[in-house]
Amino acid sequence: MLKIKLPSEIKKIKGLKAGDTILISGSIYTARDQAHKRLAEAIEKGRALPFALRGQVIYYCGPTPRPKGRIIGSCGPTTSSRMDAFTPVLLKAGIAGMIGKGRRAERVLEAIKRHRAAYFLAYAGCGALISGYVTKMELVAFGELGPEAIYRLEVRDLPLIVGIDTNGRSIYG
Amino acid sequence: MASRIITAAKIRDTVERLCIDANLVLRRDVLAALKKAYAAEPNKRARGILFAIIKNAALAKKNKLAICQDTGLVTVFVQLGEDARIRRGLKEAINKGVELGYRRGFLRNSVIKDPLLRGSPHYQPALIHIDMIKGKGLKLTVMPKGFGCENKTRLKMFNPTATIEEIKSFIVSAVKEAGPDACPPYILGVGIGGTADYAVFIAKKALIRNINKPNNQQHISKLEKDLLKEVNRLNIGPMGLGGEATALAVNIESFPTHIAGLPVAVNISCHALRSAAASL
Numbered sequence: 246m247l248k249i250k251l252p253s254e255i256k257k258i259k260g261l262k263a264g265d266t267i268l269i270s271g272s273i274y275t276a277r278d279q280a281h282k283r284l285a286e287a288i289e290k291g292r293a294l295p296f297a298l299r300g301q302v303i304y305y306c307g308p309t310p311r312p313k314g315r316i317i318g319s320c321g322p323t324t325s326s327r328m329d330a331f332t333p334v335l336l337k338a339g340i341a342g343m344i345g346k347g348r349r350a351e352r353v354l355e356a357i358k359r360h361r362a363a364y365f366l367a368y369a370g371c372g373a374l375i376s377g378y379v380t381k382m383e384l385v386a387f388g389e390l391g392p393e394a395i396y397r398l399e400v401r402d403l404p405l406i407v408g409i410d411t412n413g414r415s416i417y418g
Numbered sequence: 419m420a421s422r423i424i425t426a427a428k429i430r431d432t433v434e435r436l437c438i439d440a441n442l443v444l445r446r447d448v449l450a451a452l453k454k455a456y457a458a459e460p461n462k463r464a465r466g467i468l469f470a471i472i473k474n475a476a477l478a479k480k481n482k483l484a485i486c487q488d489t490g491l492v493t494v495f496v497q498l499g500e501d502a503r504i505r506r507g508l509k510e511a512i513n514k515g516v517e518l519g520y521r522r523g524f525l526r527n528s529v530i531k532d533p534l535l536r537g538s539p540h541y542q543p544a545l546i547h548i549d550m551i552k553g554k555g556l557k558l559t560v561m562p563k564g565f566g567c568e569n570k571t572r573l574k575m576f577n578p579t580a581t582i583e584e585i586k587s588f589i590v591s592a593v594k595e596a597g598p599d600a601c602p603p604y605i606l607g608v609g610i611g612g613t614a615d616y617a618v619f620i621a622k623k624a625l626i627r628n629i630n631k632p633n634n635q636q637h638i639s640k641l642e643k644d645l646l647k648e649v650n651r652l653n654i655g656p657m658g659l660g661g662e663a664t665a666l667a668v669n670i671e672s673f674p675t676h677i678a679g680l681p682v683a684v685n686i687s688c689h690a691l692r693s694a695a696a697s698l
């Protein structure tokens with residue numbers, strides 16, 4: 246199984262095909278509905294961003310609070326389609342990949358192809374399982390949003406399925 | 419004859435415990451259905467995903483983590499005995515219990531106080547449905563349902579002359595529309611009859627019934643069985659990546675309705691169907 250280290254080996258995604266299974270290690274950033282809205286607004290208005298988007302992978306996830314003695318709470322993927330309206334803007338701003346669950350809109354597929362990015366599926370509804378792959382978590386921005394804040398996660402060998410490859414081909418056909 | 423008083427503290431503590439139980443320990447009937455689906459699934463990738471789902475449930479229980487990070491907007495079904503004696507403050511006690519349970523169980527604060535203004539998330543209020551029953555008791559059922567699947571809810575007001583095939587086709591189409599997005603394999607809650615709002619309510623309530631237990635009316639249980647077969651021919655499968663396990667069960671509740679109508683509601687649950695109940 247192909248292993249990819251993020252963000253240093255992000256170029257490896259170009260060789261992937263929809264349906265492939267991979268293991269990722271390194272850093273990813275959580276962002277869901279409200280964080281997307283804020284990031285897209287900041288990009289459109291030319292304001293400073295809380296982290297450099299170029300070459301990074303975003304995880305659609307709002308974890309449960311961290312129990313004592315653990316690195317992170319339950320942290321599975323949320324439904325990706327709610328981010329569809331903002332995704333083309335974020336891709337244009339340089340993000341290289343997204344992790345979530347479910348289908349994407351046609352315009353997201355086109356934007357993924359245009360920017361040679363990729364969309365990955367994480368095991369859906371398996372937040373307790375996924376928490377075991379996270380080795381570090383730190384708040385990056387929007388702490389007041391609680392679970393919807395942006396966190397930087399370090400993961401080790403997190404299994405993912407390629408949902409949409411860099412040629413815009415989708416696993417859902 | 420003086421009946422015992424059910425105190426607000428007792429209600430609060432019970433709800434606190436039920437919130438944690440429901441979120442951390444997968445329902446036994448659901449876990450058994452997942453294991454059965456895993457054993458029967460011919461699709462290799464689907465088997466792998468079902469294996470992960472079953473492992474997730476075990477890890478959640480062992481590590482005291484939420485089965486799913488979406489610990490929902492809590493719905494509490496209250497069955498209140500007509501002769502039950504409760505000191506004032508039933509709703510406050512329930513909401514307090516939810517707050518305490520969610521904090522103690524490290525469950526997610528996913529509730530926004532204003533749907534338009536949004537803002538910072540909270541743990542409650544819970545949605546509380548109160549139903550009167552005979553006796554002195556009080557039964558509480560806590561159901562934390564995530565919004566990935568809640569967003570796929572469908573309601574259709576059919577003509578009273580609609581055929582059973584039209585109704586089936588609507589229910590199946592709700593599953594097709596949900597597709598891979600709402601964490602299949604699903605459990606379908608279906609409500610037939612009543613008013614628009616009541617059909618949706620009983621569709622959700624159907625989900626708290628043991629999924630191995632068919633509806634006790636024969637024509638309804640037949641519909642449950644037929645629909646499950648039909649849905650599992652869609653090849654949506656776990657995560658929507660194909661397979662036979664598109665749904666684990668179909669639970670239907672029905673209610674008398676008006677001569678001019680036939681409301682049908684579908685409230686889909688993801689594979690992490692969670693609820694816990696206690697009688698006081």
